[in-house]
Amino acid sequence: MARPPKISNENILAIAREIFLExxxxxxxxxxxxxxxxxEASIFKRFKxxxxxxAAAMGILEQPPWLSVLADYEPTANVKSELxxxxxxxxxxxQDLMPRVLMVMAQGKVSAPLPIVPxxxxxxxxxxxxxxxxVQAGHLRTCDTQTVAQMIIGTIINTVVTQHMIHKLSIQPSMPNFVFPPSETLIKNLIETLWMGIAPDS
Structure with a gap:
């Protein structure tokens, strides 16, 4: 007798994502x-x-590879490029995660807290x-690292949300010739601006 086809977690999450978004x-x-x-019991054997x-279906549990860099990597003198x-x-x-989160937020609240740190x-x-x-290694000058981190995270999230709103609502910015710079340029300009305040003392 042939075995029934194995259903992977990826199959479950793909269908769950479609249904949650709908x-x-x-x-x-x-x-x-x-x-x-x-x-239904089989689902709860895999997802408690x-x-x-x-959270898994919407990608909120994803652990992108740069997390381990932030957690464990020792910055070098090339910290500007690393950052x-x-x-x-x-x-x-x-840019990948936020549209899914915003779509779900628009449809209602989660009935219980998600089992993650946002x-x-x-x-x-x-x-x-x-x-x-x-800073401790002397690759950056002494600074308020919490404020610097908040400026980086805030700029990234603000950019993503604004891009999403303009795209989904077909908003035409009032400023003539307004365009978002390419992602690479935006980050380069952000770090260059911050660098003036955090570069190591020469």
Whole structure:
């Protein structure tokens, strides 16, 4: 007798994402299970709660590779380039994540807290640690690393949300010839601006 096809977590999450985006956070896990072709109990064997399933399906549980860099990497004298690279990856992550989060937020509240630290809070904390290590190593001048980290995270999220609003609502900015710079240029300009205040004393 042939074995039934194995349903991967990726299959479950792909279908769950479609249903959550269509129906909001109140979507039934039974409906998700039926669409996948497994029992509701099977879903909860893999994802302990509906909140965990929701967070995983929406990509909120993703652990992008630059997190380990922020957590463990010892900055070098090339910290300006290292910070630029991390921020470019961070911007790409939020450009992918934020539209899904905003769509769900518009459809209703999650019935219970998600089992995670919100990505902006997580990333700000890790970025502060990275900057602190750079200061201690003499690669950055003494500065308020929490404020620097907040400026970076805030700029990235503000950019992503504004881009999403303009795209989804077909808003034409009132300023003539207004265009968002390419991601690489935006991050380069951000770090160049901050660098004037955090560059090591020569």
């Amino acid at each position: 129906q909001g956070v109140g979507a039934s896990t039974l409906d998700i299970a039926e669409q996948v072709g497994i029992s 709660t509906k909140q965990t399933l929701f 630029t690279d991390i921020c470019e990856q961070m911007l790409a992550f939020y 990505p902006p809070i997580r990333d700000r904390k890790l970025l502060v640690g990275f900057l602190d290590r750079a």
